[in-house]
Amino acid sequence: MRIATWNVNSVRARTDRIIDWLERSDVDVLAMQETKCKDAQFPFERFQEIGYEVAHVGLSQWNGVAIASRVGLEDVQIGFEDQPGFTKDPEAEQIREARAIGATCGGVRVWSLYVPNGRELDDPHYEYKLNWLAKLRDDAEGWLKKNPDQQIALVGDWNVAPTDEDIWDPAVFEGKTHTSPAERAAFDAFITSGFADVVRPHTPGPGVYTYWDYTQLRFPKKQGMRIDFILGSPAFAARVESAEIDREERKGKGASDHAPVIVTLGA
DNA sequence: ATGTCGTGGACGCCACGA
Numbered sequence: 433m434r435i436a437t438w439n440v441n442s443v444r445a446r447t448d449r450i451i452d453w454l455e456r457s458d459v460d461v462l463a464m465q466e467t468k469c470k471d472a473q474f475p476f477e478r479f480q481e482i483g484y485e486v487a488h489v490g491l492s493q494w495n496g497v498a499i500a501s502r503v504g505l506e507d508v509q510i511g512f513e514d515q516p517g518f519t520k521d522p523e524a525e526q527i528r529e530a531r532a533i534g535a536t537c538g539g540v541r542v543w544s545l546y547v548p549n550g551r552e553l554d555d556p557h558y559e560y561k562l563n564w565l566a567k568l569r570d571d572a573e574g575w576l577k578k579n580p581d582q583q584i585a586l587v588g589d590w591n592v593a594p595t596d597e598d599i600w601d602p603a604v605f606e607g608k609t610h611t612s613p614a615e616r617a618a619f620d621a622f623i624t625s626g627f628a629d630v631v632r633p634h635t636p637g638p639g640v641y642t643y644w645d646y647t648q649l650r651f652p653k654k655q656g657m658r659i660d661f662i663l664g665s666p667a668f669a670a671r672v673e674s675a676e677i678d679r680e681e682r683k684g685k686g687a688s689d690h691a692p693v694i695v696t697l698g699a
Numbered sequence: 700a701t702g703t704c705g706t707g708g709a710c711g712c713c714a715c716g717a
Contacts, residue, residue, distance in 0.1 A: 441717085442705055466717085468705065493706045494716070549717060591717095645717085646703035653701095683701070689717080 433503060433538050433697045435461045437587035437660060438681075439546070439643070439690035443467040443498070447475045449686055455482055457678070459694060460503045461537045463544035465589045467496030474498070489530040496530050497546050497588070503538030514567040518548070518560045532568070540668060540697075541575070545588030550609035558609060561591070565618035573625040576665055584665040586627060589643075589690065591659055592619045594629075597637045598658035610659065627663040630695055634675035642677055643690045651682055660693050671697040 436459045440446055443464060454462060467474065467490050474488045479500050487508040490496030499505065510533055517526030531546040545568070550561040568586075575584060592615045596602040605611040623629070641656025650656060664672065678692045 445705060466705095551716085644701095646701095649702060651701055685700090687701090689704075 433461070433540075434459045434694060435463075435537075435540065435542065435585060435587070435662070435697065436692050436694040437463040437465070437544065437589075437662060438692040439465040439589040439660060439688060441466050441468070441688040441690065443474060443496070444469055446686060446688060447478055449681075449688075451478050451482060453678075453681060453692065454479075454484065454500070457692070457694070460501065461540070461542055462500045462692075463542060463587045464498045464500070465496075465544060465546040467498050468493050469496055487533055487535050489533050491527070491530045494529070495546055497533045497544040499533060499535045499537065499542055499544050501535065501537040501542075504536070506536040507534075509534040512543070512568055512571045514571050516560065516563050516567055518557070520556075531564070540583045540585055542585050542587065543572075545586060545590070547589060547591045549591050550615070553607065553609060553612060561609070562614055562618055565592075565615075566621070569618070569621045569625060572622065572627065576626050581667050582665060583668040583671070584627075585668050585695075586622065586663040587661070587693075589659060590619060590661050592616065593657050593659055594619050598641070600639075600641075600655040600657075610657065622663055626666060628666075628669045629661055630664045630669050630672040631662050631675040631677070631693055634672075635677055640677065641691075642693055644682060646689050660690055662693060662695050664695075668697075671699075673698045 484500040488498035517528040548561040550558040642660035644651040644656040
């Protein structure tokens, strides 16, 4: 079985590209982030035509996460239990944004995650990001404690570069989000809880990234960030045979700014 | 091959988020 995660940066603007990629990549489960549409706007039919069921949550033009599967799609869950909400307006009610969806696919509990960006270190969105990660970690640790043998894959755009090797120039990120000690600690807490980065052993750095900003010629200059991850429970990690980052998919007109990340599982 | 991109609202650009 093959499982992938991909921040597609609009499923509508890139439907042909995503379908083409699915058809040739032999992936059984694709977790998508930043679909940027409401449920009613999602191109479900295009996925169904090539044999994939899709679960999606999208509330507006922002965020949006989905799981497409050709090996079953059971027990779909919109958001995790303690997922925090957010609002820019302190007077308004907090909204639980479309940033997490879970489903069981071929025996694996897959979570498609779009971690808040954080914007700036002094922005309320940054505290929201840290809290969001902490709450997800608490819940995920609970899932694992409840059933230590469960195959769980926490996949998606984590918006954190865990080490200096995961960015092209640490100096550029001084005082910026994605690399702060607090964000890195929030990410490392998942590892401490028993989830492993199952991709890194098969895609060693330095200079190995999953995201390149559209601006500043970042892709041709090979100036990217490694912020998309597949974290697996012990039972999941034990099945991983290989992994890859499909850098080719970042090329050409109409590419997402993120590349797909794929793991191949054995029996 | 790559010198931003995507979406929505009131446009034919601007605001916003990334």
